[in-house]
Amino acid sequence: MHTTVLRVDTTQLLKGVLDLAVLAVLKEEDGYGYDIMRRLRTAGLDEIGDASVYGTLRRLFQAGLLTTYVVPSESGPHRKYYALNAAGRDQLERSGKVWRAFASTMDKLLDERGRVA
Template sequence: MGRQMTEMLKGTLEGIILAILAVRPAYGYEITARLRDEGFTEIAEGTIYALLLRIEQRGLVDARKVPSEKGPPRKVFSLNPAGREALAEFWSTWGFLVGRIDHLRAASDAAATDTAAGADPGTEPTTEGA
């Protein structure tokens, strides 16, 4: 995973984990496996556990110990009302950002097309025939 992807994920990983927990409660390894299934193959388990601890401390999830057939009890996290509120805010913010970024991308693509077609990038497009 490139540096740019890593930096972008840092700002969104909390929301991604909240979205996973909105579907159903899960423990750390399950969340990591789900992320890998979704294509986030380079995220370290330690990153997920640290983030789970942080969102638990912030009161966004509830945690309970569940017996495990293989070893010690597992800590299962579930989204609580504060977490659902935080997730709704995340999706609202995400929607806004996607809209703004798509707008900037379209303008950038149009400028690149104009430049490739021979237009001077420092001039305003003409409105002849409009």
């Protein structure tokens, strides 16, 4: 009997939920790129790359889900902050419901299939 081990690649999972994760991080407080990345990593998403976060911020802004503003900095370059707007909050709510339903389904599948007789 040959068993194939399937490696779960976290980066592939993250690609599907990075938009939702960024929107969720911005729900409570506006942030600039590095700050958003730090908050995502602090939350446990350690494998997120810089380019992925910055690309996601640009895409969400172009989709009309975020607004931006610049804050001058005395210790370095000005920082571009991102904030959720009404469309972004609506998207976060919709995507959050989809995620919770998906996660609940996966939990049920894993609980049912994961039991050892």
